[in-house]
Amino acid sequence: MPLKIGAGDVGHIHEHAVEAYPHECAGVLVGMNTPEMKVVVDVWRAENTHEGERERRFLIEPLKIKEFEERALERDLDVLGFYHSHPDHPAEPSEYDREHAWPGWSYVIASAGRENVEEMRSWVLRPDRSGYDEEEIVG
Numbered sequence: 001m002p003l004k005i006g007a008g009d010v011g012h013i014h015e016h017a018v019e020a021y022p023h024e025c026a027g028v029l030v031g032m033n034t035p036e037m038k039v040v041v042d043v044w045r046a047e048n049t050h051e052g053e054r055e056r057r058f059l060i061e062p063l064k065i066k067e068f069e070e071r072a073l074e075r076d077l078d079v080l081g082f083y084h085s086h087p088d089h090p091a092e093p094s095e096y097d098r099e100h101a102w103p104g105w106s107y108v109i110a111s112a113g114r115e116n117v118e119e120m121r122s123w124v125l126r127p128d129r130s131g132y133d134e135e136e137i138v139g
Helices: 007-020 062-074 095-100
Strands: 026-033 038-046 078-087 106-112 117-125 132-135
Touching: 007 038, 007 078, 007 106, 007 117, 026 062, 038 062, 038 078, 062 078
Parallel strands: 078 106
Antiparallel strands: 026 038, 026 078, 106 117, 117 132
């Protein structure tokens, strides 16, 4: 199922990724699940609270995720997934990403350099957690 993200929200993700460089940025994708696609209505920044290598890891505190879910519900929306950046690395999930992901959610990864985002791709973890399937991003 495709993930629809408007140009403005793509721009916000790119901006966040470049601002956070050389660390990973992180945020939430908020929108609606329709029969045809997931539609992102907004992207909300989150703080990367990982204790160690923020250049290669991100963490959004579980209580913060709960707050994002409640905030989305107040607007009759859902949390569809998350975005994060990979500074100077491809927009492909790492083993760390797989170990910390949940099946069914969209994981948008932006490959960021010092001045721009080279590539942005979306992934969905398989139900058996064996790996990801790429999810088409449409504008």
